[in-house]
Amino acid sequence: MDKYNVPFNKPFITGKELDYIADSVVQGHISGNGLYTKKCESFLEKYTNCDRVLMTNSCTAALEMACMLIDLKPGDEVIMPSFTFVSTANAVALRGATPVFCDIDSRTFNLDEACLSSCLSDKTKAIIVVHYAGQSCAMEPIMRFSKKNNLYVIEDAAQSVGSYYQGQHSGTIADFGCFSFHETKNIMCGEGGALLINNPKFIQRAEIIREKGTNRESFFRNEVELYTWVDLGSSYVPSELQMAFLYAQLENLSQVIKQRKIIFEYYKKHLSKLETKGFITLPEIQSDNKPNYHLFAILCRNIEERNELIDYLKDNGISAVFHYISLHSSPAGKAFGRVDDAGLPVTDNVSECLLRLPVYYEISVDIQKYVVKHIFDFYQGR
């Protein structure tokens, strides 16, 4: 068998990115909120069936905006998984509020709705859910819990553009959804994001927060004569260069997901024997989910074996990687967050045992065969 060098991720370039960037340059508008920003927003509003989408320069920015919009302040608490990227918690801590870390479901690695009650206090103001690997959380019970306790819900849908839960697009179920178009995502523009606003009462203030706290968007719509500083805000508008690039990618969203499904199913089928033998656990898609196949994450039996497998694959030119160091175990998580005395046993185990295999649009069957063969070789004789 040929030896390959297999990256973990390889950004897919669809072919029209440079044409659209050139077009934005020729049109003489490369700062924010121009033609391509509006094209991306219209595309996503139609695709996801959302009232208003605001493009941002990252998912981090969208999360920060959502936390400003619900007026988070010192003393407030926000329930979220510990098994997530730092931006989920930073957005809360930056407002002086406290992230309260909740355990996850061992099958989906998403927030476990059964653990919500133990995280609730009279200070809880919101829940941030994270749709891990493009599979949506159990939004039905989570939304029921939030309504009963009068909480806002923000969907960190960084990884789930193109994913559906019970027929609804991820990010459109709660008050807000936050998308990422970082280079590592299915559809990307280097750095980029979007805020989905599902409650129209937040739209006007969101536009102001995105424009450094000014009513500049109203000014551009000729609604006011001058624009000025009217609220808190920051620089969350992406450049037209990013949005021109992204629009070319969005045009190929369905095709990209279709191809990733094929890649996902290949791994699932060809690694199933190792699961039957009890060496690994394969990802499980819940029946109410239609995911975007963002990641293929397996669980190993323990951290030692997981790390040995990483090294073995690396020695054979394959880059397979672990994922989040749980936030409740991190220095900043300990300083800014809080966790129940019972701890987060599922999170601890998943953080230690999870391994992500290479998935990217252009991965060939031969390369997937090569990856699978080396995983089998590793477990030979164990």
Ligand SMILES: Cc1ncc(COP(=O)(O)O)c(C=O)c1O
């Ligand atoms: C769950 C989650 N939230 C937020 C982010 C931050 O996204 P961005 O890099 O677009 O700010 C990421 C990035 O990988 C993520 O995985």
